[in-house]
Amino acid sequence: MTAARVNETVTLRGRVHNVRGKGKSAFLILRQQTATCVFFVDDVDVSKGMVKWVSKLEAESVIDISGVVAVPSEGPVVSCTQKEVELVVHSVYCVSRSIDDASRPESDFDKEDGAQYVRVLQDTRLNYRVIDLRTPANQAIFRVQSAVCELFREALRRKDFVEIHTPKLIGGASEGGASVFKLDYMGQPACLAQSPQLYKQMAIEADMDRVFEIGPVFRAENSNTHRHLCEFTGLDMEMTIKEHYSEVLDVLNDLFLHMFDGLNERFKHELEVVNAQHPFEPLKYLNPTLRLTFPEGIKMLQDHGVEGVDPLGDLSTEQERVLGQLVKEKYDTDFYILHKYPLNARPFYTMPCPHDGDYTNSFDIFIRGEEIISGAQRIHDVELLSKRAVECGIEIETIQAYIDAFKYGALPHGGCGVGLERVVMLFLNLGNIRKTSMFPRDPRRLAP
Numbered sequence: 001m002t003a004a005r006v007n008e009t010v011t012l013r014g015r016v017h018n019v020r021g022k023g024k025s026a027f028l029i030l031r032q033q034t035a036t037c038v039f040f041v042d043d044v045d046v047s048k049g050m051v052k053w054v055s056k057l058e059a060e061s062v063i064d065i066s067g068v069v070a071v072p073s074e075g076p077v078v079s080c081t082q083k084e085v086e087l088v089v090h091s092v093y094c095v096s097r098s099i100d101d102a103s104r105p106e107s108d109f110d111k112e113d114g115a116q117y118v119r120v121l122q123d124t125r126l127n128y129r130v131i132d133l134r135t136p137a138n139q140a141i142f143r144v145q146s147a148v149c150e151l152f153r154e155a156l157r158r159k160d161f162v163e164i165h166t167p168k169l170i171g172g173a174s175e176g177g178a179s180v181f182k183l184d185y186m187g188q189p190a191c192l193a194q195s196p197q198l199y200k201q202m203a204i205e206a207d208m209d210r211v212f213e214i215g216p217v218f219r220a221e222n223s224n225t226h227r228h229l230c231e232f233t234g235l236d237m238e239m240t241i242k243e244h245y246s247e248v249l250d251v252l253n254d255l256f257l258h259m260f261d262g263l264n265e266r267f268k269h270e271l272e273v274v275n276a277q278h279p280f281e282p283l284k285y286l287n288p289t290l291r292l293t294f295p296e297g298i299k300m301l302q303d304h305g306v307e308g309v310d311p312l313g314d315l316s317t318e319q320e321r322v323l324g325q326l327v328k329e330k331y332d333t334d335f336y337i338l339h340k341y342p343l344n345a346r347p348f349y350t351m352p353c354p355h356d357g358d359y360t361n362s363f364d365i366f367i368r369g370e371e372i373i374s375g376a377q378r379i380h381d382v383e384l385l386s387k388r389a390v391e392c393g394i395e396i397e398t399i400q401a402y403i404d405a406f407k408y409g410a411l412p413h414g415g416c417g418v419g420l421e422r423v424v425m426l427f428l429n430l431g432n433i434r435k436t437s438m439f440p441r442d443p444r445r446l447a448p
């Protein structure tokens with residue numbers, strides 16, 4: 001509200017964040033998403049009964065406050081304490097009362113000064129997620145999440161990518177058999193898609209040229225960690241390549257710089273709100289993004305004295321973390337690409353290095369030492385693809401339609417999958433993926 005609106009009658013709708021009655025007056029804090037506004041109510045402008053009634057409003061109730069915008073006066077009135085104007089209130093109307101629910105652990109949701117809920121156990125927060133999501137920090141986190149999707153879309157559309165939607169009910173595993181949610185599909189065995197992998201590749205062979213998808217991904221992994229969910233949102237892209245899989249890395253470089261710049265420039269307020277409750281160091285990133293090969297990464301770990309590193313295996317979570325620290329010390333960046341992974345560490349559809357069969361044309365990308373992306377050039381030769389599937393223990397008949405897609409002239413291509421919740425968790429350095437999933441699904445949680 002500004003001085004231009006003086007004498008206008010306005011109505012504000014919000015939640016009672018807090019109310020404190022003191023005999024003839026009351027302080028009421030109204031909350032709208034991430035903003036709060038303090039009202040001082042006394043019996044000069046409203047009846048004594050109204051002051052008493054306002055004092056007893058339950059926190060979280062939805063109310064309408066109507067009044068006239070006025071220039072600030074000296075004396076205490078019913079006022080909205082803004083810098084330029086105040087609101088002389090005519091009425092307070094309760095739209096919906098918050099019920100005093102005895103089963104809700106009221107004390108756990110105690111508020112401290114200002115606008116935050118604090119000191120609440122994560123499980124309690126998740127059990128009462130709707131209330132938890134009302135906090136300013138959570139409001140900001142999910143605006144950042146929405147922005148990540150928007151910036152992902154924006155950057156790829158500018159490069160002529162087409163948004164697609166692939167089926168989530170599918171006949172076989174796309175990323176390996178162990179971590180699949182199985183189900184009955186009209187009498188046929190089926191599963192929930194572990195990724196859009198096979199279908200986005202089929203879209204490329206249907207001459208879509210450059211595609212992306214934002215959609216749910218299901219993993220039946222019994223991983224109770226800070227970074228695994230059983231359902232998450234995948235940001236996937238796939239594109240034809242002419243010469244080399246570095247073309248995919250070039251697109252990802254532009255995409256992520258666009259995303260990080262966009263968040264820092266267009267979502268400053270949200271970042272500040274999150275920072276107020278969960279302080280974090282801003283993400284450091286280079287332009288162009290640092291690219292290291294897997295053998296270079298291994299050497300950095302070995303030179304640092306890390307034991308048990310397998311040059312032809314995968315990195316453990318701990319080794320990834322240590323490498324992230326070493327990269328930060330040496331190159332001053334929290335965001336980097338590690339490419340040319342060993343064959344043993346990658347899924348069957350990954351293209352082996354043409355000159356070195358122990359390795360693949362593949363990559364992972366890290367934020368603050370944790371993986372957010374995995375991608376690669378894919379095998380488009382139908383013989384090699386079938387051979388690799390069998391070697392990796394896949395039952396060919398469950399993916400026959402996929403294999404067939406490469407029989408009728410196949411385009412070289414590559415792409416990647418990004419975990420949305422991980423990007424937001426690591427950009428904001430929140431430490432737990434459950435904070436960036438609105439209603440998280442982990443091995444122990446199916447509700448709310």
Ligand code: 4AD
Nearest residue numbers: 195197228229232372373374375415416417418419
């Ligand atoms: O590494 P993943 O499993 O790779 C794929 O799904 C491939 N089809 C991608 C490709 O195009 N080659 O998953 C990709 C990303 C990971 O880097 C991680 O960010 C996220 O998805 N992710 C998870 N996020 C939350 N919970 C889980 N259980 C995740 N598993 C993977």
